Amino acid sequence: MRFKSIHTKIALAFSCLILCTTIVLSYSAYRLSTVAVTDTSLDYTQQLIEQVNKNIQTYIGNMESISALSLSNADLQHYLELANPNGPEGRQLAGQISRYFHEIVASRNDISSILFAGSNGALVSDRSYEHLKPYAELITQDWYAKASETKGDIVISSSHVQHLYQDEYKWVVTISKQLPKSSPMTASGVLLVDLNYNVINDLCNQIQLGQRGYVFILDPAGDLIYHPQQQLVYSGLKSEDIPKLLQASDSTFRTEEADQSKIYTVRTTKFGWKIVGVTYPEDLIGNKRDMQLTSAVWGGISLIVALAISVLLSITLTRPIKQLEVHMKQVEKGNFDIRVDVEGTNEISKLSRTFNLMIGKIKELMNQTLQDQEVKRISELKALQAQIQPHFLYNTLDSIIWMAEMGKVEEVVTMTSALSKLLRSSISKGEELIPIAVELEHIHNYLTIQNIRYRNKFTYAIDVEPEILECHILKIVLQPMVENSIYHGMKHLPERGHIQITGRRTAGIIELKVIDNGVGMSEAQLQRLRQKAREPESGKGFGLLNVNHRIQLYFGEHYGLQFESELEEGTTVTVRIPDRLPVPILDKVAGG
Amino acid sequence: MRKMVFVAMAIVLVLVIGMVFMLVSNRIEAKDRPIIVIPKTIDSRVEFWQVLKQGVKVAAKEYNTDVTIIGTPSESDIDDQIRLVEEAIAQKPKAIVLAATDYNRLVPVAHKAIRAGIRLITVDSGLEGGISSSFIATDSYAAGGKAVDAMRRYVQGPAKFAIVSFVKTSTTQMDRENGVRDRLLNDPSIQVLDTLYSNGSEDKAYAQTKMLLTEHPDIRGIFGLNEVSTVGAARALKDMGLGGSIKLVGFDSSMNEIGFLEADILQATIVQKPFNMGYLAVKTALQVYNGEKVRPVVDTGSEVITKENMYTSENQKLLFPFIE
Numbered sequence: 060m061r062f063k064s065i066h067t068k069i070a071l072a073f074s075c076l077i078l079c080t081t082i083v084l085s086y087s088a089y090r091l092s093t094v095a096v097t098d099t100s101l102d103y104t105q106q107l108i109e110q111v112n113k114n115i116q117t118y119i120g121n122m123e124s125i126s127a128l129s130l131s132n133a134d135l136q137h138y139l140e141l142a143n144p145n146g147p148e149g150r151q152l153a154g155q156i157s158r159y160f161h162e163i164v165a166s167r168n169d170i171s172s173i174l175f176a177g178s179n180g181a182l183v184s185d186r187s188y189e190h191l192k193p194y195a196e197l198i199t200q201d202w203y204a205k206a207s208e209t210k211g212d213i214v215i216s217s218s219h220v221q222h223l224y225q226d227e228y229k230w231v232v233t234i235s236k237q238l239p240k241s242s243p244m245t246a247s248g249v250l251l252v253d254l255n256y257n258v259i260n261d262l263c264n265q266i267q268l269g270q271r272g273y274v275f276i277l278d279p280a281g282d283l284i285y286h287p288q289q290q291l292v293y294s295g296l297k298s299e300d301i302p303k304l305l306q307a308s309d310s311t312f313r314t315e316e317a318d319q320s321k322i323y324t325v326r327t328t329k330f331g332w333k334i335v336g337v338t339y340p341e342d343l344i345g346n347k348r349d350m351q352l353t354s355a356v357w358g359g360i361s362l363i364v365a366l367a368i369s370v371l372l373s374i375t376l377t378r379p380i381k382q383l384e385v386h387m388k389q390v391e392k393g394n395f396d397i398r399v400d401v402e403g404t405n406e407i408s409k410l411s412r413t414f415n416l417m418i419g420k421i422k423e424l425m426n427q428t429l430q431d432q433e434v435k436r437i438s439e440l441k442a443l444q445a446q447i448q449p450h451f452l453y454n455t456l457d458s459i460i461w462m463a464e465m466g467k468v469e470e471v472v473t474m475t476s477a478l479s480k481l482l483r484s485s486i487s488k489g490e491e492l493i494p495i496a497v498e499l500e501h502i503h504n505y506l507t508i509q510n511i512r513y514r515n516k517f518t519y520a521i522d523v524e525p526e527i528l529e530c531h532i533l534k535i536v537l538q539p540m541v542e543n544s545i546y547h548g549m550k551h552l553p554e555r556g557h558i559q560i561t562g563r564r565t566a567g568i569i570e571l572k573v574i575d576n577g578v579g580m581s582e583a584q585l586q587r588l589r590q591k592a593r594e595p596e597s598g599k600g601f602g603l604l605n606v607n608h609r610i611q612l613y614f615g616e617h618y619g620l621q622f623e624s625e626l627e628e629g630t631t632v633t634v635r636i637p638d639r640l641p642v643p644i645l646d647k648v649a650g651g
Numbered sequence: 652m653r654k655m656v657f658v659a660m661a662i663v664l665v666l667v668i669g670m671v672f673m674l675v676s677n678r679i680e681a682k683d684r685p686i687i688v689i690p691k692t693i694d695s696r697v698e699f700w701q702v703l704k705q706g707v708k709v710a711a712k713e714y715n716t717d718v719t720i721i722g723t724p725s726e727s728d729i730d731d732q733i734r735l736v737e738e739a740i741a742q743k744p745k746a747i748v749l750a751a752t753d754y755n756r757l758v759p760v761a762h763k764a765i766r767a768g769i770r771l772i773t774v775d776s777g778l779e780g781g782i783s784s785s786f787i788a789t790d791s792y793a794a795g796g797k798a799v800d801a802m803r804r805y806v807q808g809p810a811k812f813a814i815v816s817f818v819k820t821s822t823t824q825m826d827r828e829n830g831v832r833d834r835l836l837n838d839p840s841i842q843v844l845d846t847l848y849s850n851g852s853e854d855k856a857y858a859q860t861k862m863l864l865t866e867h868p869d870i871r872g873i874f875g876l877n878e879v880s881t882v883g884a885a886r887a888l889k890d891m892g893l894g895g896s897i898k899l900v901g902f903d904s905s906m907n908e909i910g911f912l913e914a915d916i917l918q919a920t921i922v923q924k925p926f927n928m929g930y931l932a933v934k935t936a937l938q939v940y941n942g943e944k945v946r947p948v949v950d951t952g953s954e955v956i957t958k959e960n961m962y963t964s965e966n967q968k969l970l971f972p973f974i975e
Contacts, residue, residue: 220962220971226910230973256973271713282964288709290926293965294952359666 066377073369077362085358092350100269100338101311104324107266108336111274112326114262118169119330122234122252123213125163129173130238130250132159139238140245144181153183160185171231171253174223176203179246190224197223206235206249215330217282218256230256232284259285269342279331281305304335313340379407383414395422431612438609439491458512470511477507491613495562495571496528502537502560509545516556517549517575523562527569532636533609539602540573540620540632548577548630567638568618576629585624592620603632610636685717686936687739688748688929689732691776693722699903699925700750702972703774706929707748714937716745729753736760739769746770746936754822755779770939774932775925776823781947784939787932789923790950791823795830798900801919801955802872805898809840810871813863815847815856815880827876827902844870849880856883864891875901878908881920885911904956904970912958919957922969927951 129135138144138152160173164185174184174191182194197203200222205214216233231253240247263274263285275286281301283289291297300314304325311324324336379401386399395418401411455478462471481504484497499521506519541558549556559574580588592607607620614637624630688707690700704720711718721739723731729752737760739747747764751757751773758779764771765782773783802812814831816824828846835841847863849856856879864870864887873888875881881901885908888894894916901908901920911917928951938945960966 217964219964220967222913222962226906228906228909228971230971260973270715273712288713288930290706290924290968291709291930293968294924294927296927296930 064377065380066373069373069376070370073373074366077365077369081358081362081365085354089350089354096350097340101322101324104268104272104322104336104338105311107268108274108324108326108334111262111266111336112328112334115259115276115332115334116328116330118254118258119215119234119328121167122170122254125167125170125173126213126234126236126250126252129160129163129175129252130236132156134159135175135238135248136241136245138181138183139177139179139241139248141179141181144177144179149181153181153188156183157185157187169255169258171221171229171255172223172251173253174251175248176251177246177248179248181246181248184223186224190227192223192225202233202235202251203249206237206251207247209237211237211239213330215278215332217278217280218259218284221253223251229253230260232256232259256285263287266336268336268338270339271342272336272338274334274336275299277301277304277333277335279305279333284332299335299337304333307333379411383407383411386414390418395425434608435612438605438612454512455508462511474508474511477504480504481508491533492531493534494528495523495530495532495569498532498534498537499523499528499560499562501534502541505538506541506558509541513545513549516552517545517558518555519558519560521560523560523571524564527562527564530564530569530636530638532569532571532634533606533613536606536610536634537571537573539606540634543603543632544573544575544577544630548575548579552577564638569636569638570633571636572631572633574629574631579626579628579630580622580624581626585622588622592622606634610634684743684745685719686711686746686748686933686940687742687744688718688720688774688932689735689739689750690720690722690774691726691732691750691752692724692728693720694724694726697726698905698972698974699923701974703750703925703929703932705972705974706926706931707933708929709926710930710933714934716933716937718933719744723752726752729756733757733760736764740764740767743767744769745940746772748772748774748932748936749778749783750775751778752776754820758782770936772932772936772939774928785935785945785947785949787928787935787949787951789928789953791826792830792833793950794902794921794923794953795827795832796834797830797953797955798827798874798902798919798921799831799834801921801957802874802898802900805918806872811842811844811867811869812872812874813844813847813860813867813870814874814876815849815860815863815884816876817849817851817880819848824876831874831876849883851879853879853883853886856880857886858883860884860887861891864888864893864897870897872898872900875899878903878905881917882907882911885916889914889916909961909970912956912961915958919955921953922956923953924951924969926968926972 134152134156138149138156141149141152143149144153156175160175160183164170164173172185174182174197176182176194176197180194182188182191182197184191191197202214202216205216214235216235218230218232220228221231221233222228233251233253235249235251238248238250259276263276264287266274268274273287276284278284283292286292286299288297292299298316300323303312303314304323307323307325309326311322313320313322320340322338322340324338326334328334382401383399386397389397397418398415399411401408455474459471459474459478462474481501484501484504503521510517510519537560541560544558549558556575556577560571561574562569562571564570588603591604603620611619618635618637621633621635622630623633688704690703692700693704695701700722707718707720719742721735723735732752733756736747736749736757740760740763747769749757749761749771751761754776755778761771761778761782771783772785772787774787775789777783777786777788806812812835814828816828818824832843835843844863844867847856847859849859856875860873860883863873873884875884878901881899881903882905885894885899885901888897888899889911894911894914898918899911899916901917902922904920904922908917908920912920931949931951935945935949954966954969956966956970961970
């Protein structure tokens with residue numbers, strides 16, 4: 060019930076529309092910015108990884124140049140040529156080389172140590188001989204073995220604990236390179252340069268990839284060179300998709316794990332290490348919550364504003380309708396004196412104007428009806444008065460007395476009986492419409508009386524078609540017409556006159572005519588009479604005009620009296636009434 | 652009708668404001684309340700706790716939570732640690748991760764923390780009654796068993812073994828000793844001598860081992876139940892020239908132990924994983940805070956390190972933790 064008002068409907072419709080729009084817009088804005096931020100973050104990650112890649116290549120490159128530099132040392136070549144490097148000459152050379160190595164190491168804090176081991180038993184490093192582990196043990200270590208295998212290529216180890224020296228276990232990345240025999244006579248040897256693991260650790264550690272992201276480094280064999288959670292990986296608490304990473308070229312791809320997904324950004328260094336950046340998709344959008352919050356807040360605010368506007372709008376739209384409704388209610392209660400004031404040119408104000416016009420018209424019609432009723436009432440009263448004017452009664456009674464004195468018994472009987480019928484017919488029923496036959500009966504009585512009174516000053520004839528006798532007519536229509544003929548036509552006529560009453564039906568109209576051959580009227584008189592008949596309220600005119608008026612009130616403007624007259628020739632008054640009565644009137648007749 | 656619209660608008664408004672408030676307050680709360688980690692000591696020379704700290708930090712970063720690490724300069728400052736826990740309670744952290752310096756004396760203050768609604772996780776060393784939500788530590792009993800398995804690779808058949816331990820009342824030592832003894836129990840050809848207690852003194856362990864070897868020259872293997880006991884025993888073996896012939900399996904790691912490993916005096920050492928301990932402690936604390944179900948005891952595992960495997964990638968990390 061409550062949701063059926065236009066106001067609510069409009070408000071609801073707007074609200075739904077706005078709600079949907081706002082949600083869609085907020086969500087898509089959020090999605091779009093998420094995508095944008097993700098892309099930016101990924102770009103940024105790639106740049107960072109690229110940077111790490113370059114830095115590491117620089118460090119390894121430096122170590123390669125240092126190893127090249129060290130190997131090109133003339134003393135080293137000489138040292139290798141010695142049959143017994145542990146002899147006095149060898150010792151001296153080793154001292155020189157060691158100092159040279161030491162200078163290099165001291166000048167760079169990224170290099171932790173340099174060591175050279177020859178196949179002839181030569182062993183020299185940047186530190187004094189005593190700190191070194193035995194030659195036999197050293198040459199079994201990976202760096203020596205692998206470099207010997209590759210014959211001159213640079214071998215880069217994974218990160219590991221260096222155990223060249225007694226009681227020293229430093230984390231390093233080792234590069235080693237074999238110095239091939241310069242001649243069959245000389246020995247070969249392997250040079251080792253250790254890069255402080257600190258360097259790589261610091262480099263990777265300082266990279267921030269979002270909230271939780273990190274960088275790790277894989278060597279070509281799949282060993283972890285650096286990983287912030289290396290121990291977790293070894294313990295199986297964490298895992299990286301190493302096989303896939305080893306196959307990947309420089310790219311960015313996503314892996315889905317049981318509980319979360321990661322985005323790997325891979326760069327491969329020249330020497331085969333893979334620098335891998337790990338970012339978490341939810342991290343990429345660092346301020347995801349902020350963005351959600353912002354979207355939600357602005358979405359909410361615009362929603363509230365829009366809802367408010369929609370409510371206001373619906374109120375504005377429906378207010379004139381409500382105004383109209385209030386006024387209509389008043390009209391319902393019968394107050395027709397109101398006007399609806401709705402400004403503007405829209406539909407509602409047009410409606411109100413029409414409403415105003417309608418109310419005006421209704422009011423006018425109601426007044427009209429009231430007036431008509433009033434006039435009818437007066438006319439009827441007049442008709443009744445006209446029917447039996449006391450004057451007529453006295454005159455008739457006088458005539459009866461006179462005739463009685465004269466002994467004209469027969470005429471007295473006729474006149475008295477006619478008067479009696481006349482009185483009865485006029486008093487008896489209160490109906491307004493009566494069959495024409497009854498009206499003719501009435502006029503017959505009336506004419507009988509008048510004929511006796513005026514001592515046969517006129518003759519009369521009633522000639523009405525029998526088929527219209529049952530048609531209805533207003534009562535006391537013919538009497539004033541006949542009365543008029545007698546008083547104005549016959550009375551002053553020197554010879555005997557004649558009154559003829561005819562009645563016939565033509566084209567749905569019944570015409571009853573009272574034709575006399577009396578004195579008639581001049582053209583001017585006739586005009587005046589017609590003029591008077593046209594005036595709506597004739598006031599106290601004479602009987603004929605009252606008749607005309609009554610007929611027009613009852614049957615409409617088309618009907619009524621028509622006058623034709625010629626001086627010295629006579630007058631014809633025609634009454635025109637409809638053949639068939641209007642339905643409501645018929646009902647009244649039937650019901651009455 | 653209009654009233655209804657206003658009511659609807661008011662509801663929407665309240666919802667939006669509520670949502671905003673919830674989001675903002677969540678963020679503030681999440682950021683403001685840290686997890687407080689109290690190791691036995693913050694002495695930077697004690698490698699074990701430094702590595703544990705690394706694990707804590709990695710977890711803190713991964714789970715995006717603030718972690719505060721407080722601790723006493725020495726593992727024996729029990730009263731100070733009780734005071735630190737009190738202070739931690741006053742800060743109303745999300746959780747306290749505690750490595751109790753005393754099995755009994757920390758219990759009242761731990762109860763106080765739990766009553767204050769703070770989640771308590773114990774790490775490495777637990778508390779009487781197991782009152783913490785979870786206990787993250789090495790399964791010392793299993794580690795004892797592993798020590799026996801390592802020893803049996805070097806000493807087969809009937810044998811006499813000795814155990815050099817540290818403090819009699821330490822739960823870690825009791826579990827390790829029980830682990831060793833129970834694993835040897837079902838072999839009647841094995842004889843295990845009474846446990847010697849070094850009371851945390853390397854020199855005492857050294858002296859006791861020397862005396863033991865004099866009294867029982869037929870001993871074929873010795874278990875050193877912690878770093879001090881192992882190094883003491885190793886020194887005794889080295890000085891008596893018995894290194895290698897009498898097998899030694901120890902616990903924990905240190906430069907000294909590595910030296911003895913490389914010198915073949917120490918055959919194997921059972922090492923713990925403090926990094927994992929720290930990491931799992933924080934992870935578990937967060938899980939408890941978020942109302943997830945956690946296991947009451949989490950074993951972080953141990954590894955048997957021998958001379959042969961000491962330089963593998965995995966073991967290097969355990970033996971030679973890289974500390975920045």
